[in-house]
Amino acid sequence: MTAETTTHTPTTYEDLLASVSAGAEGREILDPATGELVGYAPEHSVEDLHTAVEVAADKQKAWAALSDAERCDYLQRAADAVDAAGEALAELISREQGKPLSGPGSRFEAGACSTWLRVTCSYDLSEEVVVDDEQAHAVINYRPIGVVGAIGPWNWPAMITIWQLAPALRMGNAVVVKPSEYTPLTVLALVEILNSVLPEGVLQVVSGGREVGAAISTHEKIGKIMFTGSTATGRKIAESAAATVKRLTLELGGNDAGIVLEDADPAAIAEGLFWGAFINTGQTCAALKRLYVHDSIYDAVCESLTALAGQMPMGHGVDEQNVLGPLQNKMQFDIVDELVKKATDSGARVLLGGDPDYEAPGFFYPATLIADIDPDNALVVEEQFGPALPIIRYTDLDWAVEQANKLEVGLGASVWSSDRDRAVEVARRIEAGTVWINNHGGLDPRVPFGGIKQSGYGVEFGVEGLKALGVPQVING
Structure with a gap:
């Protein structure tokens, strides 16, 4: 469960699947097109989540101490790793989620993952001078939140996970990812690819049921939750997160x-x-x-x-x-x-x-x-x-x-x-x-995206989305 940096990026479908499948003791994942077995997903527990958060919180300090340029260099190399494994990742997406390789399908999704990583590193987030006159001088910067919990859906499992973790990592946060129970292998594989480049521990993945997602929303060491999913689940997360006043970005249902x-x-x-x-x-x-x-x-x-x-x-x-x-x-x-x-x-x-x-x-x-x-x-x-x-x-x-x-x-x-x-x-x-x-x-990726009314709040993408993964700090004087 605790992801470690490796020196080898699995680039074939067989290697990628083998790197994340839990074997016969895991939960069966079936191809929605045929009903055939794709692989076995590990069933992590709430205790596994606690361990992952502790590791992430510990490793986050050194990650945040890196310069913005150094963190972006890691993310650019992670994008290279995604590209190298792109065809294998696309096949896994097709077999687990169901979308075709062709058209705006799984190859498109895998390619979007590396694109979002690269574009997320392209924004200028320099110190902003708010006031500078004879009476006052004030600037604003954005500091890391700490540990971000990312809870993703089954429809675009890899791409939406990248939407959540790329800005979080650039801003100096560590991330704990919880994939949908329907498409865990894709997200486990994506994290495996990314962790072949990233420093050990800053990106964790916990594959479990609803109880794991519920624990993320109440964990005192998680400072923000990124969630994409139904309005009903979003409401529950908002209620649970209130006790620890977590920051939230909720991209919920639409019609x-x-x-x-x-x-x-x-x-x-x-x-x-x-x-x-x-x-x-x-x-x-x-x-x-x-x-x-x-x-x-x-x-x-x-x-x-x-x-x-x-x-x-x-x-x-x-x-x-x-x-x-x-x-x-x-x-x-x-x-x-x-x-x-x-x-x-x-x-x-x-x-x-x-x-x-x-x-x-x-x-x-x-x-x-x-x-x-x-x-x-x-x-x-x-x-x-x-x-x-x-x-x-x-x-x-x-x-x-x-x-x-x-x-x-x-x-x-x-x-x-x-x-x-x-x-x-x-x-x-x-x-x-x-x-x-x-x-x-x-x-x-350059244009902010988010809903209103019961489709959620907060935005992703662009500079505004990047700022949402940080804590604004004003220095006045």
Whole structure:
């Protein structure tokens, strides 16, 4: 459980898996596309967590004593190690999480890990002069928090873990990572790769159940928690963390709306709409999950999107031709299936999909488009987190904006138009942390990202995200 620096980075799939699999005494991890065994995940305990935190707290002091340039050099070399093991890591992601190697899939995810490490080192965080005049001189710097607890999800297990740990490490913190029970091997492998470069002990990983995550939220030596996951779990973390007044960055659930204005070109926006909704088979917090289309182009948008979606191959992630994979687990399959059934039972029109093969192996749910659906249907107002997109017709833009804003979540949204200035005007009326114009869900490590309302608080990425992993200290005088 306590990660140690090694001199060898495992670069083949077999070596990488062998380096993290616990053997037959661990918990079986099965491929969501086939049900076949991938490997065995270690089952760490709360006591293991306590040990990891103690080691991290001890090693953090020397890590923080390094210069910013020295820590960035470590992270750059860690990025090199990720690149060297990129294909092996991508295969493990495909086999454990399910996303295909191709398209915006596991190779994309593995590549994003090294990109985020490198870009996180590119920001200038020099001392900032706040006041400098005849009366006063004040500067602000950011100091390490100490130990950061990072709790990640199963949909983008490697990439989101990097989002959490890269800025934390650069700011001089040690990190204890707790992966999802559904995708522990990917995160264990990622940490193994990083720890082939990083100093011993500053990055720890504890693979366990909910009790381990709960212990992170109350541990007195953890000063901040980075959490990506459901709103319900985020609430519990916030409640538990209150006793020790931990700092929190919470990126929680979303139900992102897209609004297509009447001047949009249906054929031109079809691909952007598709990937906005169906990237990672819809299993993305900031995916497009409900689409409002003006009546004048509603049928044309439905036709263009259906034609494109029908051409996208779905299957086992390690098969190169596939760009859509299975849902990661049975629970998520059942959620999507139930919501689509509620939509069809209500009389909504199925444009594509909606007919899974329940007898086939794997948790495959076909890409599904649902038209002429009531705006209050469960498929619209509940987050499906899967490959089923409801398309709602509107005639009044004010009504569409009101619908976009009516839910308690506010992670992302998008506006689609041939007139960018008009799209921006509409975007300013939408209650979401990020509103994209003519795309949806595209993230940039330089651009802050975070939700509002019950989609969480705090931001990741960019200088603002980096500052969130430090403690501001003002020297006045």
